[in-house]
Amino acid sequence: MYFDDFFRSYWWLLFPIGFFAFGAWDRWLAYKRSRDHLELIRSYHAQGKEPPPELLRAAGDPYADPAWGAGAPPPYPGPYGLYGRRMWRRYYRWGPYWQWRSAFVTGAVAAGFWWASEYSDIPGAYGAFRLVAVVMSFVFVGNLLGAIFSSAFRPR
Numbered sequence: 001m002y003f004d005d006f007f008r009s010y011w012w013l014l015f016p017i018g019f020f021a022f023g024a025w026d027r028w029l030a031y032k033r034s035r036d037h038l039e040l041i042r043s044y045h046a047q048g049k050e051p052p053p054e055l056l057r058a059a060g061d062p063y064a065d066p067a068w069g070a071g072a073p074p075p076y077p078g079p080y081g082l083y084g085r086r087m088w089r090r091y092y093r094w095g096p097y098w099q100w101r102s103a104f105v106t107g108a109v110a111a112g113f114w115w116a117s118e119y120s121d122i123p124g125a126y127g128a129f130r131l132v133a134v135v136m137s138f139v140f141v142g143n144l145l146g147a148i149f150s151s152a153f154r155p156r
Contacts, residue, residue, distance in 0.1 A: 034059065099147035106143050110136035 039061040042049040113136055117129035 096147065096151045099143065099150040103140065103143040103147045106136060106140040110140045 037055065041059060044055075065068050098154060110133060114128050115135035117126055117133050120126070120129060
């Protein structure tokens with residue numbers, strides 16, 4: 001009986017616990033992958049062979065540019081330092097496609113919560129749904145402005 005009441009009151013805890021579990025699983029798999037790379041490199045060295053450059057690149061920074069260490073200019077011009085490097089490596093996150101996608105998704109979620117706040121038959125849920133709808137509307141407006149700016153002011 002108590003478990004049933006607890007689950008009804010705190011059902012939403014399933015989401016953060018699930019995100020935590022999947023994040024831990026992802027980190028565990030990344031650890032195993034890097035450990036396997038290092039074991040393979042050790043086996044090459046134990047045999048006296050040179051490991052392939054692809055293996056060394058995969059064991060290190062997967063985004064590293066091999067020509068950059070040979071005296072070539074950095075692939076990202078500008079005075080941004082490490083932030084510029086990160087931005088260059090993960091440029092797809094700031095592209096217009098992802099901005100518009102985020103705007104559409106948050107707009108759909110906000111619309112769903114507005115609809116739920118008006119038409120749900122759950123007693124006492126009006127205020128909670130309305131609060132989430134207002135917050136998600138602000139997030140939607142921010143994402144929409146980001147999408148418009150990323151489309152209008154694209155790097156050439």
